[in-house]
Each structure stands twice: as C-alpha cells, then as structure tokens.
Amino acid sequence: MSAWLRRLVATGHQRSEEDYELLPSNSAGSPASAFNKNRRRSARSLLYACLHLFTVRRIAVALVSIPLLMVVGVLWSGVPPSYEDIRLFERNLPQHNVSAAVVNARTGNEPKYLRFPGHLWGHGLNNILQEILLMSQLAYLSNRSYVFEDYVWSKLPFPYTIYDFALRPTRMPINAFISGPSAGGPMSGPQAVSSEFWDSVCPKEKRRIITTEGAPPSKGTDGSVLMDWWVQRLAKVEDSCVEIEQDSLTDPIFDKYLFGGKEILSLWPGLSASPILTDFMWSPLVHSAIFRNFPILQPYSAKVLYDSSTSGVLPGLVAVHLRRGDFKRHCARLAGWNSEYMGLNQFPSLPDKFDPTPYINTTREDEKTEYYFEHCLPTTEQIVERLRKVREDHPSLSRVYLLTNGWGWWLNGLKDALREDGWADATSSLDIQLDAAQSYVGMAVDMAIAEKAEVFVGNGFSSLSSNVVMLRMAKGLEPASNRFL
Known part of the structure; x- marks a missing residue:
C-alpha cells in the first residue's frame, strides 16, 4: 500500500507538515513555509490585478453604463x-x-x-x-x-x-x-x-x-x-x-x-x-386583432367573426384557459382557504362542479392540495387527459386554442402532447399576431376568442374564466359548452 493510501485510511491521523512533502519547494525553508509564502504572493498578485482592473475610471464608466444599458433594454421593447x-x-x-x-x-x-x-x-x-x-x-x-x-x-x-x-x-x-x-x-x-x-x-x-x-x-x-x-x-x-x-x-x-x-x-x-x-361588445381594436388572425382561428366563413349571436361560434374549436406563473403560489393559498370556484362559475346548470368538502377538517392535506392543483394548475398530462374527456362529450371538437401566460417552451411541449393525443391542431396566445396597440389588449383578444369557441374549458378559480362564462351565458350559448379543468 502506497504512502498516500496509508495516509487516507489511517485512523486518527492528523495532518502535519509531512502531509505536504510532495509539494514543490522554491526556498531553503520548510515546505509549509514555502507554501505560505507562495499563497501570500498569489494573494498580493490578485490584489494588484484587481486594482489594475478596477481603476476609478473604469468603475465610473461601469456606473454610468449599467443604467444606460438598462434604459436601452427597456426601450428595446x-x-x-x-x-x-x-x-x-x-x-x-x-x-x-x-x-x-x-x-x-x-x-x-x-x-x-x-x-x-x-x-x-x-x-x-x-x-x-x-x-x-x-x-x-x-x-x-x-x-x-x-x-x-x-x-x-x-x-x-x-x-x-x-x-x-x-x-x-x-x-x-x-x-x-x-x-x-x-x-x-x-x-x-x-x-x-x-x-x-x-x-x-x-x-x-x-x-x-x-x-x-x-x-x-x-x-x-x-x-x-x-x-x-x-x-x-x-x-x-x-x-x-x-x-x-x-x-x-x-x-x-x-x-x-x-x-x-x-x-x-x-x-x-x-x-x-x-x-x-345584452349589448356588451369588445372594442373595435380587439375585433381588429381577431380579424387579423383569422388563419389561426380557421372560421368556416369570415362572417362568423363578425357575428355576435349564438350562431357566431367557431365550430370545432375548444378554448382552454391555463393560468400559470403566480398561480403556483395562489393555488396553494386557495387550498389553504378551502376556496370554491368563482361565483359565476357556480351556475347550477354548468356540468362541472368543484367540491372540496371531503378534504376539509381532515388530516388529508396532501390529498386536498393535489385535488386543488389538478383543477387550478394541472400538469401537461392532466390537461391532455381532461381535454380527451371533453372531446368524448363533444365529438365535433378537433382544434385547441390555449389562453395562457405560460412559457413558450412549456407550451410547445403541451401542444406536441395534444397533437399526439389526436387533436388536429393546437395554437396559443403566443401564436396570435398583434401590433403595438393590440398587444396591450391581448388578454381581451384571448377572451373574445374564448367567447366564440364552440366549447370553453376554464379555470374555475379565475376571474377571466368567470367573465368568459358570464358572456357566453348572456349570449345564450348552452351551459354544457362551458367546462372546467
């Protein structure tokens, strides 16, 4: 067994100067002394290099440049x-x-x-x-x-x-x-x-x-x-x-x-x-974005986009509201509060109900959280499964539009999974083309699309979904065409 191995496995061995005997020495003194001198010399060299690099002038330039770069970054948008x-x-x-x-x-x-x-x-x-x-x-x-x-x-x-x-x-x-x-x-x-x-x-x-x-x-x-x-x-x-x-x-x-x-x-x-x-309408600016994106919406007739009656729906399209981002934190709070769906998402005529009662006043906290997240922040697999069940109830559906603030990489994975599950097409908020004025009303554009979809699948805890359900109900669309995650 080599000397190095014996040192590693020896019981109770304490480090001494001999442990560094293999280190090169550039002085006549002890190896430890040489090591310490080299370390001090390296520290001084590093300090001199920093002083040379971070001169007063360079620091001043950096202090001026950073805010300017931030301004450029903001204006770039x-x-x-x-x-x-x-x-x-x-x-x-x-x-x-x-x-x-x-x-x-x-x-x-x-x-x-x-x-x-x-x-x-x-x-x-x-x-x-x-x-x-x-x-x-x-x-x-x-x-x-x-x-x-x-x-x-x-x-x-x-x-x-x-x-x-x-x-x-x-x-x-x-x-x-x-x-x-x-x-x-x-x-x-x-x-x-x-x-x-x-x-x-x-x-x-x-x-x-x-x-x-x-x-x-x-x-x-x-x-x-x-x-x-x-x-x-x-x-x-x-x-x-x-x-x-x-x-x-x-x-x-x-x-x-x-x-x-x-x-x-x-x-x-x-x-x-x-x-x-009954006379509520989205603005002409919002409608202009709808008309601009007719290739994505694929209406059988352009007239559908102008029609605000019950016949003005986009056949075959299911619009799905997927709130992400801050909802990861919010959904956990909803579970802690034992919250129910938003008020207008609790119409008795709506087919999907949310009942947290079995999980209240019990020790089944993990199950309760899981139940809330399935309906509030579902995974890709849960979304695919949910839409599969909705399609079974509405066989005419073939295309999906995703209203979401989710990241592009996540959306791409979800859209691929939906296509693999048999959907002919899957598009999202990120696919909609908006000009400068339209971009700041993008949420209203999403809602107008959801209002016209043959079926809407909402997030029961969301005010956006609640407003879409309200507008669809006021329009006279069948309650069964409003579903939830």
Missing part, C-alpha cells in the same frame, strides 16, 4: 402607443355635448350622473371589468348615466411605467378594451359618459357625495339585496351629479367576496336581461 385616437373617439361621443347639457340644466331636464371615483385600479383587466359591469348596472337601475373611467395601471404622473422590464401605459381609455353601454355605447337608458365630460358638467360645488354608511356588507349579503339597497338609496337623491364615496381597494361596495361567492348568482336574472350585458 418599444414605446407604447398613446391611444389618442381612441380618446378622441370618446370625446366625440354624441352624449359628450357640454352645450346641450347646459341648456338641459337651464330647462330643468338636466341628466343625472353616477360616478365611483374610488374605482379599482392597479389590477388586471378582469377584476376591473367585473366591477365596471356591476357599477354600470347600478347606474342603469337608478336611471343615471354611469361615468366610465380609464383603465388605470399606475397613478404615476407619467404616461408610462415599467413592468416586466418593459414600458407599459400607466392608463388606457376603456374603449381600447370594451364597447357597449359601460363604455358610452347606445343603450335603452341614460348613456354612460366619460370622467372628462363629468368634470366639465359637474364642478365640485355641484357634486353630491354619498357614503357607504348603513350599506349592507358585501361579504355574506345576497347580491340582489345589496343591489336593491343601493338602488333605493339613490332613488332618494335628486341631485344631478352624484358620487359614491368608496375605495375599491379597501372598502368596495362590490368586493371580492361577492364576486367569489354564490351570492352573486341572485343578480343574474336582472343582469342577463340588462343592456349592460
């Missing part, structure tokens, strides 16, 4: 459009006639307005859209003009902010996303007006502010009871310019508990018959 053409469209709506409003006020025919200055902002489109629809419904039932606002992502005093290392508009006109009564479109009742017009006809001294004092709490209150209370409250007010003082971020009159629970279902009979939903 492009400067967002201003949407001034859409703002001009809003200003020119026929009801935005200040002179006529002044004349009406003098003759005692002054219109009545309802504004919610504390509206939701800084959230995704679908949380804000939910609120817009109920607020405009309240204005409609109160025989008042709803005052619509910009979609506000940030309240910075600049036109753009930075999000995901790219510029993003701080605010956008709501008509970039939607049309119809909630955005100033024609309706059988007082037409909605913009906040800009409101400021012209309702100076501060004319505004009547109503607080939420005495209002029933949104949590646990039946939706119809809550809506009726506010209608009766507003019926007692004769003032033309009325604001409801509420903060949608901290104390909203329509909160997440209403949208997330069955209490909202009692509003459906009135809401589904209201022009707020």
Whole structure:
C-alpha cells in the first residue's frame, strides 16, 4: 500500500507538515513555509490585478453604463402607443355635448350622473371589468348615466411605467378594451359618459357625495339585496351629479367576496336581461386583432367573426384557459382557504362542479392540495387527459386554442402532447399576431376568442374564466359548452 493510501485510511491521523512533502519547494525553508509564502504572493498578485482592473475610471464608466444599458433594454421593447385616437373617439361621443347639457340644466331636464371615483385600479383587466359591469348596472337601475373611467395601471404622473422590464401605459381609455353601454355605447337608458365630460358638467360645488354608511356588507349579503339597497338609496337623491364615496381597494361596495361567492348568482336574472350585458361588445381594436388572425382561428366563413349571436361560434374549436406563473403560489393559498370556484362559475346548470368538502377538517392535506392543483394548475398530462374527456362529450371538437401566460417552451411541449393525443391542431396566445396597440389588449383578444369557441374549458378559480362564462351565458350559448379543468 502506497504512502498516500496509508495516509487516507489511517485512523486518527492528523495532518502535519509531512502531509505536504510532495509539494514543490522554491526556498531553503520548510515546505509549509514555502507554501505560505507562495499563497501570500498569489494573494498580493490578485490584489494588484484587481486594482489594475478596477481603476476609478473604469468603475465610473461601469456606473454610468449599467443604467444606460438598462434604459436601452427597456426601450428595446418599444414605446407604447398613446391611444389618442381612441380618446378622441370618446370625446366625440354624441352624449359628450357640454352645450346641450347646459341648456338641459337651464330647462330643468338636466341628466343625472353616477360616478365611483374610488374605482379599482392597479389590477388586471378582469377584476376591473367585473366591477365596471356591476357599477354600470347600478347606474342603469337608478336611471343615471354611469361615468366610465380609464383603465388605470399606475397613478404615476407619467404616461408610462415599467413592468416586466418593459414600458407599459400607466392608463388606457376603456374603449381600447370594451364597447357597449359601460363604455358610452347606445343603450335603452341614460348613456354612460366619460370622467372628462363629468368634470366639465359637474364642478365640485355641484357634486353630491354619498357614503357607504348603513350599506349592507358585501361579504355574506345576497347580491340582489345589496343591489336593491343601493338602488333605493339613490332613488332618494335628486341631485344631478352624484358620487359614491368608496375605495375599491379597501372598502368596495362590490368586493371580492361577492364576486367569489354564490351570492352573486341572485343578480343574474336582472343582469342577463340588462343592456349592460345584452349589448356588451369588445372594442373595435380587439375585433381588429381577431380579424387579423383569422388563419389561426380557421372560421368556416369570415362572417362568423363578425357575428355576435349564438350562431357566431367557431365550430370545432375548444378554448382552454391555463393560468400559470403566480398561480403556483395562489393555488396553494386557495387550498389553504378551502376556496370554491368563482361565483359565476357556480351556475347550477354548468356540468362541472368543484367540491372540496371531503378534504376539509381532515388530516388529508396532501390529498386536498393535489385535488386543488389538478383543477387550478394541472400538469401537461392532466390537461391532455381532461381535454380527451371533453372531446368524448363533444365529438365535433378537433382544434385547441390555449389562453395562457405560460412559457413558450412549456407550451410547445403541451401542444406536441395534444397533437399526439389526436387533436388536429393546437395554437396559443403566443401564436396570435398583434401590433403595438393590440398587444396591450391581448388578454381581451384571448377572451373574445374564448367567447366564440364552440366549447370553453376554464379555470374555475379565475376571474377571466368567470367573465368568459358570464358572456357566453348572456349570449345564450348552452351551459354544457362551458367546462372546467
């Protein structure tokens, strides 16, 4: 056995200077002393090299260059459009006639307005859209003009902010996303007006502010009871310019508990018959993206893309909403909260139910988490299996469109798996071609496609899926055409 091997296997052996006897020595001293001198010399050499490399000048250049490179990186994604053409469209709506409003006020025919200055902002489109629809419904039932606002992502005093290392508009006109009564479109009742017009006809001294004092709490209150209370409250007010003082971020009159629970279902009979939903439309900008991507959607006739009736569906297409990203964390929270599907995803007529009851108040935490993730953040294999079952129930389906914020590499693997499972084609949000203006309304484009699909498979915990189901139900599509993961 060699000396090296004996040293490695010897019991209780402690290192000594002899352990380094094979190291080369450049001095007459001991090997350990030579080693230490070499190590100190190497450290000094490294220090001198660093001082030579990181001179004051080079450090200064780096400090200036890094921010410049970051700015270039942000600008590389492009400067967002201003949407001034859409703002001009809003200003020119026929009801935005200040002179006529002044004349009406003098003759005692002054219109009545309802504004919610504390509206939701800084959230995704679908949380804000939910609120817009109920607020405009309240204005409609109160025989008042709803005052619509910009979609506000940030309240910075600049036109753009930075999000995901790219510029993003701080605010956008709501008509970039939607049309119809909630955005100033024609309706059988007082037409909605913009906040800009409101400021012209309702100076501060004319505004009547109503607080939420005495209002029933949104949590646990039946939706119809809550809506009726506010209608009766507003019926007692004769003032033309009325604001409801509420903060949608901290104390909203329509909160997440209403949208997330069955209490909202009692509003459906009135809401589904209201022009707020029956005349709802996506914006011309959104429709332009749909028309641009007709080769991907493969309609049997271009007329289908223009048709908003029940016959205007894309036959053979199943649209699937796959929320990824932050949902990995969110789905775990949903399991911890014992959450159910969003309120409008709990229509009794919908075929797919979610029941976490067997896993509540038990020690089966792993099984509960697995159950939630299967429906909230399913794996590729689970998605393929789920769509296979949906196809068995709807044999006419042959193509898949994936509404998703998932990564491209993951989507490619999923699309390959779907094709291997017999689907003729699989496309996704990443395949849609959008110009600069359309790209910031891409989520609405996805939703418009899902609304037109023959079958929609949603994520029951998502407000996007909830809104798509609502629009499909209002359109008169069969409840059985709305499925969940």
